[in-house]
Amino acid sequence: MATVSESPITSVEQIVAQLTEAVHEHRVQPGTKLREDEVGEIFGVSRTLVRDALRRMEHGGLVTIQRNRGAFVAKPTPKEAREVFEARALLEPQTTRAAAERATARDIAELEHHMAEEHSALDREEAGLALKLSGDFHVAIARIADQKTIEQFLRQLVSRSSLVIALYWRRRNALCESNAHHALVEALRTGDGDKAEDLMKGHLLDVLSQLDLRERDQGPVSLKDALKR
Amino acid sequence: MATVSESPITSVEQIVAQLTEAVHEHRVQPGTKLREDEVGEIFGVSRTLVRDALRRMEHGGLVTIQRNRGAFVAKPTPKEAREVFEARALLEPQTTRAAAERATARDIAELEHHMAEEHSALDREEAGLALKLSGDFHVAIARIADQKTIEQFLRQLVSRSSLVIALYWRRRNALCESNAHHALVEALRTGDGDKAEDLMKGHLLDVLSQLDLRERDQGPVSLKDALKR
DNA sequence: TGAGCAATGTTTGTATACAATATCAGTTGA
DNA sequence: TCAACTGATATTGTATACAAACATTGCTCA
Numbered sequence: 198m199a200t201v202s203e204s205p206i207t208s209v210e211q212i213v214a215q216l217t218e219a220v221h222e223h224r225v226q227p228g229t230k231l232r233e234d235e236v237g238e239i240f241g242v243s244r245t246l247v248r249d250a251l252r253r254m255e256h257g258g259l260v261t262i263q264r265n266r267g268a269f270v271a272k273p274t275p276k277e278a279r280e281v282f283e284a285r286a287l288l289e290p291q292t293t294r295a296a297a298e299r300a301t302a303r304d305i306a307e308l309e310h311h312m313a314e315e316h317s318a319l320d321r322e323e324a325g326l327a328l329k330l331s332g333d334f335h336v337a338i339a340r341i342a343d344q345k346t347i348e349q350f351l352r353q354l355v356s357r358s359s360l361v362i363a364l365y366w367r368r369r370n371a372l373c374e375s376n377a378h379h380a381l382v383e384a385l386r387t388g389d390g391d392k393a394e395d396l397m398k399g400h401l402l403d404v405l406s407q408l409d410l411r412e413r414d415q416g417p418v419s420l421k422d423a424l425k426r
Numbered sequence: 427m428a429t430v431s432e433s434p435i436t437s438v439e440q441i442v443a444q445l446t447e448a449v450h451e452h453r454v455q456p457g458t459k460l461r462e463d464e465v466g467e468i469f470g471v472s473r474t475l476v477r478d479a480l481r482r483m484e485h486g487g488l489v490t491i492q493r494n495r496g497a498f499v500a501k502p503t504p505k506e507a508r509e510v511f512e513a514r515a516l517l518e519p520q521t522t523r524a525a526a527e528r529a530t531a532r533d534i535a536e537l538e539h540h541m542a543e544e545h546s547a548l549d550r551e552e553a554g555l556a557l558k559l560s561g562d563f564h565v566a567i568a569r570i571a572d573q574k575t576i577e578q579f580l581r582q583l584v585s586r587s588s589l590v591i592a593l594y595w596r597r598r599n600a601l602c603e604s605n606a607h608h609a610l611v612e613a614l615r616t617g618d619g620d621k622a623e624d625l626m627k628g629h630l631l632d633v634l635s636q637l638d639l640r641e642r643d644q645g646p647v648s649l650k651d652a653l654k655r
Numbered sequence: 656t657g658a659g660c661a662a663t664g665t666t667t668g669t670a671t672a673c674a675a676t677a678t679c680a681g682t683t684g685a
Numbered sequence: 686t687c688a689a690c691t692g693a694t695a696t697t698g699t700a701t702a703c704a705a706a707c708a709t710t711g712c713t714c715a
Contacts, residue, residue, distance in 0.1 A: 233667070243700045244667085252478060256485045258575075265667055265706050280575040287516050287576070346487075346509040347516070350579050462697070472670045473697085494676050494697055 212240050212250035220259055220270055221332060221359045222325035227272040231260065258357045271360055275410040278361040282405045285354050288347055289335065289401060290394045293381070295342040297393035300385045304341045308382050311337060315375060332359060334378055338397075341385075358404075365408040377403065441469050441479040449488055449499055450561060450588045451554035456501040460489065487586045500589055504639040507590040511634045514583050517576055518564065519627045522610070524571040526622035529614045533570045537611050540566060544604060561588060563607055567626075570614075587633075594637040606632065 216236070219225050231251060233244040240247070251268040254260040261271045273281065296304075311334050318327040332355040339348035377400040384393035445465070448454050460480060462473040469476070480497040483489035490500045502510065525533075540563050547556040561584040568577035606629040613622035 232665095234665095245699055245701090248667090249478075249481060252481065253485060256482060266708095267667065277575070280573055283573065284517075284575045284579070287520055288513075291516055344509055344512065346506070346513045346583075350513065354575075461695095463695095474669055474671090477697090495678095496697065 209246050209249045213253050221329040223363050227270050227360050229270045231268040257353045273360050281354055281357045286401050290398045292339050292342045293397040294390040294394040296338045297385045297390040300341050305386050367407050367409050438475050438478045442482050450558040452592050456499050456589050458499045460497040486582045502589050504641055510583055510586045515630050519623045521568050521571045522626040523619040523623040525567045526614045526619040529570050534615050596636050596638050
């Protein structure tokens with residue numbers, strides 16, 4: 198669970214986990230190049246494992262790989278951003294309903310612990326960490342609903358949402374989120390499926406409405422490239 | 427688009443595509459071991475590329491990889507099978523509605539061509555091919571809806587559905603499917619979103635009802651293993 | 656001065672080599 | 686007879702080496 202780790206045995210899973218976490222917490226920005234050698238050196242492994250890790254992340258939509266050019270942290274376009282939230286709108290509300298109908302006291306306690314950590318991160322002004330925890334919250338609901346397949350999809354969507362937020366978020370006050378999560382936990386505690394479903398639907402719309410998804414030049418980083426053609 | 431190919435340059439994509447196709451068409455059964463060397467020899471490449479391909483297929487749920495034991499064509503449990511169809515039930519109906527609202531004459535023509543191929547495959551008693559085409563039909567709808575993210579999820583779900591059908595299908599007459607697809611295309615042609623959504627919902631329930639998902643011993647292949655513990 | 660191009664260095668693509676682990680056959684001992 | 690062990694073999698895990706593609710620098714020439 199720790200965010201930082203000096204693991205003696207670094208497996209592919211760990212590389213994926215740590216890179217993913219770094220992206221979720223906005224410690225690395227969309228578009229950042231991930232050179233195989235460099236990453237390998239950081240984790241103390243050969244390029245073989247790094248390649249494997251990057252390929253997996255590509256499949257999850259977190260990384261873009263261009264042949265012979267390498268891997269980059271993905272930069273979702275506004276269209277892709279909309280698609281991500283459209284997919285979430287299809288999956289999450291009903292999953293939340295199912296979770297409300299299944300949640301045990303233990304599940305609720307875990308969600309509350311989660312929220313506490315989120316609050317604490319916000320107090321410490323670690324916005325990145327708070328965002329990551331907020332994402333984990335959504336994944337946790339799918340887990341409570343006991344839907345492994347949807348959970349995995351949601352994991353990808355939450356990942357990509359994090360990129361979307363890094364690129365298109367309007368304000369910096371993520372406070373509204375915490376309240377929404379609080380209300381959700383209440384609905385889950387009382388087993389009110391209808392309410393939970395509605396709250397999740399609204400929550401997703403809220404988040405989406407905080408994005409500025411107008412098409413813009415998110416073009417080449419350097420002026421030089423821009424002038425080339 | 428061709429199903430068979432003797433490609434001079436075999437890339438990872440092609441390995442994935444051909445293996446996937448073979449699974450979709452039930453030419454290889456769930457549980458089949460996929461040795462890296464063996465696959466590599468078939469495609470004329472080294473294990474490096476094969477490993478990459480198998481890892482990708484694992485992520486798509488088509489292959490299971492056990493550390494130090496290798497890759498196998500996945501064998502979804504009844505629970506996983508249900509999850510796959512539950513996820514489809516969330517994604518496909520609304521996506522079909524969107525497709526109905528966007529479909530061009532060209533899109534419709536393509537779907538019809540698709541169905542014709544499916545019929546033709548059935549006439550030739552190539553059930554595996556027909557099944558694959560049937561799956562492609564569902565993916566095509568997501569493409570028409572212009573939802574890349576959902577399309578990719580659906581691709582995974584259709585893949586896994588193919589495994590589910592290989593394991594749990596009750597009868598051999600896949601005829602009902604064709605009719606359902608025909609009705610769907612009609613709804614898409616007339617742009618009737620409501621109807622298209624309903625038809626898809628019903629279609630998925632139909633398919634699900636044709637499965638025998640009772641838990642059964644799909645346990646260890648050998649008696650020896652069963653006795654070991 | 657600046658566009659085009661050649662030479663050089665860097666990075667990725669793929670194959671291969673070696674290490675670690677699992678599988679299986681044959682053997683031993685109760 | 687059968688369980689447990691041991692060694693041989695097969696298979697996967699990881700690192701490394703070399704090839705191919707790309708990027709960059711500095712040069713030439715108009």
